[in-house]
Amino acid sequence: MSSQNLVTVTPDKDNDEIAIVTMQRPPVNSLNLELLQALSKTLDELSTSDFRAMVLTSASPTVFSAGLDIMEMYKPDLKRAEQFWSTLQDVWLKLFESNLITAAAINGHAPAGGCLLAMSCEYRAMVSGKYSIGLNETALGIVAPRWFMDCMLNTISQREAEIALTTGKLFSVEEALKVGLIDETAKDKEDAINKCLGFIEKFESIPPLPRSMTKQKFRANGVQWLKANKQADIDEFVHFLKFPQVQQSLEMYIHMLKSKQNKSE
Numbered sequence: 001m002s003s004q005n006l007v008t009v010t011p012d013k014d015n016d017e018i019a020i021v022t023m024q025r026p027p028v029n030s031l032n033l034e035l036l037q038a039l040s041k042t043l044d045e046l047s048t049s050d051f052r053a054m055v056l057t058s059a060s061p062t063v064f065s066a067g068l069d070i071m072e073m074y075k076p077d078l079k080r081a082e083q084f085w086s087t088l089q090d091v092w093l094k095l096f097e098s099n100l101i102t103a104a105a106i107n108g109h110a111p112a113g114g115c116l117l118a119m120s121c122e123y124r125a126m127v128s129g130k131y132s133i134g135l136n137e138t139a140l141g142i143v144a145p146r147w148f149m150d151c152m153l154n155t156i157s158q159r160e161a162e163i164a165l166t167t168g169k170l171f172s173v174e175e176a177l178k179v180g181l182i183d184e185t186a187k188d189k190e191d192a193i194n195k196c197l198g199f200i201e202k203f204e205s206i207p208p209l210p211r212s213m214t215k216q217k218f219r220a221n222g223v224q225w226l227k228a229n230k231q232a233d234i235d236e237f238v239h240f241l242k243f244p245q246v247q248q249s250l251e252m253y254i255h256m257l258k259s260k261q262n263k264s265e
């Protein structure tokens, strides 16, 4: 699949100022370089379009996004790893600071980088079911970067965030609702999108510029840190990937994912 098809943008059927942005990298929308590049390009295009709002969702029936593609971190080509991390930073900055009203219709699992994308939006409706969402990096033997943490702190309390991150917690849908990691539950993807549209409607009579400037001021802290430390953050990521213990943890995690599959056959 060409990178162009990894993300689709379609106007909402009832309101052509709202973009439905769909990630479609089977099987689980894991965020590899190409999907991140497609998201980055999409966010650029949306920022100069007539769309005033977007709903981020996924084409998978059970997974919003499985987070970063682990294969980008396991025994990586270091030049590509730099580009990968830099593109992830860009996607986060563009989504978190977007002038558009942003909402996530979370139609399935959203671990780690998947949770980051959802948290970067202003509103989250998640489909009920046996899905999970959270920053589970420590469970993989890796550390969520500071700006992942800042993003979570923009969403839930510091105490909940610290416990969740140190324990690598993946929240059930009910738990996520209780701590405020999601705003609403939904019965299916269509319902989740409708709930996001309901949130977007609240801004019908609010002028866009003061709205987006207010949002950006609320979000300035985490953003300023990353903008000031972009290269250092890339260097730290690449350095981290060189640790044998990190590679070993990733290898074990990949084996675990594969054996999980064998067990259910």
Ligand SMILES: CC/C=C\C/C=C\C/C=C\C/C=C/C(=O)SCCNC(=O)CCNC(=O)[C@H](O)C(C)(C)COP(=O)(O)OP(=O)(O)OC[C@H]1O[C@@H](n2cnc3c(N)ncnc32)[C@H](O)[C@@H]1OP(=O)(O)O
Pocket: 027, 028, 030, 062, 063, 065, 066, 067, 068, 069, 070, 071, 109, 111, 112, 113, 114, 136, 137, 140, 142, 143, 144, 145, 233, 234, 236, 237, 240, 241, 257, 258, 260, 261
């Ligand atoms: C400056 C910073 C300095 C230092 C920090 C350094 C490092 C920190 C870096 C980054 C932070 C990391 C962020 C992340 O996002 S890491 C990824 C975390 N993701 C996960 O833990 C999710 C793993 N996946 C799952 O749990 C399940 O797949 C899921 C519940 C999403 C769906 O389950 P389902 O049963 O529907 O599918 P599976 O059979 O499990 O998977 C199908 C297929 O896809 C492969 N797969 C799954 N997830 C990933 C992934 N994240 N990356 C790559 N591949 C993935 C899985 O192995 C199966 O493959 P195959 O066997 O070939 O079919």
